Amino acid sequence: MTIPKTQKAVFFEENGDLDVIKYDDIPVPEIGEGDVLIKNKYAGLNYIETYFRTGLYPTEKPHILGREATGEIVKVGSKVNNLKVGDKVGYLSTATFAQYTRFPATGNILRLPSDATDENLKLVAGALLQGLTALTFIYEAYNVQKDDYILVTAAAGGVGLLLCQLLSKLKKAHVIAYASTDEKLKLAQEAGAEFLVNSSTTTYEEQVKKILDITGGKGVAASFDSVGRDTADLSLAVIGRKGTFVSFGNASGPVPPLQLGRLSAKNLKVVRPVLYGYITEHEEFEKYTNQLFHLIDSGELKIYISRVYPLEKYIDAAREFEGRKTTGKLVFEIPQ
Numbered sequence: 191m192t193i194p195k196t197q198k199a200v201f202f203e204e205n206g207d208l209d210v211i212k213y214d215d216i217p218v219p220e221i222g223e224g225d226v227l228i229k230n231k232y233a234g235l236n237y238i239e240t241y242f243r244t245g246l247y248p249t250e251k252p253h254i255l256g257r258e259a260t261g262e263i264v265k266v267g268s269k270v271n272n273l274k275v276g277d278k279v280g281y282l283s284t285a286t287f288a289q290y291t292r293f294p295a296t297g298n299i300l301r302l303p304s305d306a307t308d309e310n311l312k313l314v315a316g317a318l319l320q321g322l323t324a325l326t327f328i329y330e331a332y333n334v335q336k337d338d339y340i341l342v343t344a345a346a347g348g349v350g351l352l353l354c355q356l357l358s359k360l361k362k363a364h365v366i367a368y369a370s371t372d373e374k375l376k377l378a379q380e381a382g383a384e385f386l387v388n389s390s391t392t393t394y395e396e397q398v399k400k401i402l403d404i405t406g407g408k409g410v411a412a413s414f415d416s417v418g419r420d421t422a423d424l425s426l427a428v429i430g431r432k433g434t435f436v437s438f439g440n441a442s443g444p445v446p447p448l449q450l451g452r453l454s455a456k457n458l459k460v461v462r463p464v465l466y467g468y469i470t471e472h473e474e475f476e477k478y479t480n481q482l483f484h485l486i487d488s489g490e491l492k493i494y495i496s497r498v499y500p501l502e503k504y505i506d507a508a509r510e511f512e513g514r515k516t517t518g519k520l521v522f523e524i525p526q
């Protein structure tokens with residue numbers, strides 16, 4: 191196939207609100223001897239894109255958005271021997287909100303069956319990053335035990351619905367879902383949450399009391415908290431003695447500096463994990479990816495893709511997402 195010189199991509203050149211986002215032509219990257227060039231078909235939306243755009247996480251510019259995608263290999267470097275032109279793949283990389291992405295062949299890439307359909311590619315693009323996040327965290331950030339009570343914030347979000355399912359089905363834990371609307375909580379319940387806390391219709395004091403009551407006054411074994419600034423105090427208040435605060439996101443802003451002395455009263459642990467720290471070694475990526483797709487293929491784990499947008503509609507999708515109007519996973523279809 192002929193590879194064009196330019197391609198469409200979603201990127202920004204300065205930090206700011208959504209109006210800094212551009213959907214425009216940029217060069218198709220050249221590949222090195224150890225790289226492959228992937229023609230993308232679907233790419234998943236993740237909250238980290240917001241952090242890069244706003245400047246919360248520093249990055250070089252121009253910055254092409256996107257952290258995961260599926261597609262087909264259209265070119266391989268001279269030293270690549272594990273992948274070939276025509277292979278269908280799913281992978282974790284920067285710069286996936288583009289028609290083509292350059293990627294090192296030794297990176298976090300997964301070869302898909304040659305008969306994988308567009309539906310399969312969509313599913314993998316919707317599952318990879320958030321699925322691996324939820325799966326690695328429940329083993330490695332805090333190794334959840336049977337019958338633990340676990341608080342999950344943003345429980346109807348992309349990661350949240352996966353956590354609800356994995357914690358309840360795989361780990362047999364009791365999930366307390368925390369979300370801002372009854373519709374979101376209903377979805378979390380369908381995904382396995384046993385107890386529901388509406389963050390909009392209850393006060394902070396009511397939330398603390400409700401969660402402590404649910405746990406018979408003991409508090410939760412862990413809080414998987416992706417909301418950050420707005421929920422850190424709640425998490426610390428409801429985690430029980432020897433419990434773990436898994437603080438893994440900043441949807442409402444970063445958690446303010448924490449006085450270590452606050453941990454003493456209950457001998458708490460705090461973990462601030464990122465997915466990549468659990469899949470650094472190829473064996474780790476392979477192990478968790480195999481487990482993730484086994485759970486999906488067996489029907490034990492459902493990927494809630496709530497909407498597919500054409501890539502050119504990135505700003506519309508991000509506005510809904512950042513405005514807390516979405517549930518589950520959003521996926522982009524890349525123009526071919």
Ligand code: NDP
Nearest residue numbers: 237344347348349369370416438439440441442464465514
């Ligand atoms: P979600 O689908 O969960 O969307 C974010 C949700 O956060 C919203 O729907 C909303 O749910 C909640 N929220 C609470 N306060 C705010 C606010 N002020 N502004 C916006 N949203 C708010 O997103 P993802 O599943 O993509 O990601 C969830 C979190 O997990 C993010 O914080 C992300 O950074 C983190 N993450 C971390 C990873 C890591 O490696 N550490 C990897 C992947 C994700 P509600 O209305 O119910 O409160």
